[in-house]
Structure formats: structure tokens, C-alpha cells
């Protein structure tokens with residue numbers, strides 16, 4: 001028997017059957033949040049963040065509490081890591097106290113290193129390159145709306161080719177869906193390595209990846225339009241003006257939504273900037289599912305903690 005998946009370091013760590021199981025359990029936690037309230041009884045989960053968070057922090061702390069455990073929230077300044085203690089030593093020490101570590105930081109390599117040295121499950125709660133827990137909430141929202149068959153549906157991300165765009169490509173490819181990412185050409189397009197990886201996954205899953213530079217042709221007939229902030233945490237302020245003018249044609253307006261399928265939804269991981277990446281009448285309008293996505297951050301992180309700590313995910317290896 002193969003060894004179970006220990007960590008969720010990257011969206012690409014998950015197999016389609018892992019995702020399906022996670023979403024199914026999350027659906028149950030949506031209806032009955034306390035149905036597994038002894039899973040982490042008398043245990044602790046470390047949550048370490050070096051970037052801001054509203055949803056992921058609230059969702060993670062609530063998820064741990066609903067599983068009967070106690071979250072321990074820490075910023076870099078609270079730990080000796082802020083004074084130069086190594087990632088490896090920190091990982092080993094946290095493993096001696098806690099049953100899992102949820103981490104949000106800049107470099108993906110730091111999360112990978114925590115995973116390498118921790119004996120407990122490590123969960124990526126956002127890096128510069130990826131946002132796997134967000135995509136679980138997003139795909140639960142998508143399946144609630146459209147069911148489990150994605151045939152003849154196209155799921156479109158428009159805007160900055162950032163961490164969320166990367167995760168959108170990988171998760172959609174894994175699910176065997178037709179996913180599109182439309183960004184400006186060049187600097188703010190998704191990296192070739194991510195696009196290649198998504199294409200490799202899609203080849204096996206029956207999915208389809210399209211990388212476009214025209215938001216209108218991307219939006220045509222889409223079942224979902226997803227966008228994210230134009231300036232992510234850690235982005236260089238020196239790029240702001242150039243980036244915003246490159247991204248302005250990718251703003252999700254009512255006109256863009258009018259090109260989509262009749263039953264289409266608008267998605268955003270939040271936080272949002274109305275008047276920049278999305279118009280207020282879109283995000284606050286009838287097609288918007290952003291509050292459902294935010295709600296499912298807790299149900300999916302709860303499901304992830306439940307299955308990871310029980311060694312029930314298979315992974316892709």
C-alpha cells in the first residue's frame with residue numbers, strides 16, 4: 001500500500017479522488033459543523049502567518065475549534081524564526097507540540113522546507129505561488145452550483161497571473177475541467193512551468209487548458225468568471241502604475257459578464273477592490289457567489305484537517 005499524503009504543500013499534491021473526498025466531507029461539515037468534534041480533542045494546531053489574512057485565519061481557527069482542538073496563532077515576530085532560528089528547527093519543535101501546521105508566507109520553498117522537517121501535516125495557506133485551500137472552497141462552490149459534471153462548461157479566470165491563477169489552472173486540470181486564464185501578455189501572465197504542469201495534468205484527466213490575452217473571448221460562454229486583486233501581498237509597489245494600466249482591460253464589468261453563459265457565476269477569493277478588478281454591480285449582484293466561497297473556506301479547511309490528520313489522502317505520487 002502506498003504511503004498517504006502527509007502535507008498539502010501545493011495544489012498539485014492532490015489527486016482528483018482526494019479532492020472529491022475533501023469536498024464531500026466539507027459539504028457535510030457545512031450542514032453539521034460539529035459532527036466530528038472529537039477528531040482533534042485535547043490537541044493543538046499551529047497557524048503561522050507572515051502575511052495578512054481575514055478569511056484563512058478565521059476559517060482555520062474555526063475549523064480547528066469545530067474538530068475539538070485548540071488553534072495556536074503565531075506571526076513571525078512571535079517566534080524565534082523572526083530572529084534567525086532555522087525553518088528546520090522550528091518545524092521539529094512545532095511537531096513536538098501540535099497535530100498540524102497551517103502556514104501562510106511568501107516563498108513556496110519555505111513551506112516545502114517546513115513540510116520536509118515537520119513530522120506533522122503541513123498545510124499551505126497561501127504563498128507567492130499557490131493557494132490550495134482557497135481552490136478547495138472554490139470547487140465546492142462550483143460543484144454546489146453546477147453539479148459534478150463539467151462537460152460543456154468553461155471556467156475562466158481573468159486578471160493577474162498570480163498565486164490564485166496558478167492554483168485555478170492546476171485544480172481545474174486535476175478535476176478534468178476546461179479552464180481558461182486570461183491575463184496581459186508578458187510580466188503578469190502565468191509562468192510557463194505552471195502552464196506546462198497544468199497541461200500535463202489535463203492530458204491525463206481529460207481537462208483542457210487555455211491561456212489567453214483577450215478577456216472578451218475568454219468570457220464568451222463561460223460558466224464562471226473568477227478574478228483576484230491586481231496587487232497581491234508582497235507585490236512590488238514600484239510596479240503598481242504599470243501593472244494597473246496593463247490589467248485595466250481585464251476588469252470584470254457588467255459588459256464582460258454579459259458575454260458569459262446564461263447561468264454563469266462570478267467568483268472572487270476576496271479581499272476585493274470594487275472599481276478595480278471588479279465592478280461593484282458585479283460582485284454585489286445576483287450572479288456573485290463570493291460569500292459562499294468565503295463560507296466554504298472553513299468547511300474545506302475543516303475537511304482537510306480531518307482527512308490529513310487521519311492519513312486518508314492518497315496524493316499524486
Ligand code: CP
Nearest residue numbers: 053054055056269270
Ligand atoms: N481569500 C483569502 O485567502 O482571504 P484572506 O487573505 O483574508 O485569508
Ligand code: NVA
Nearest residue numbers: 162228232233269270
Ligand atoms: N493574490 C492575493 C490573494 C489574497 C487572498 C494575494 O496573494 O495577496
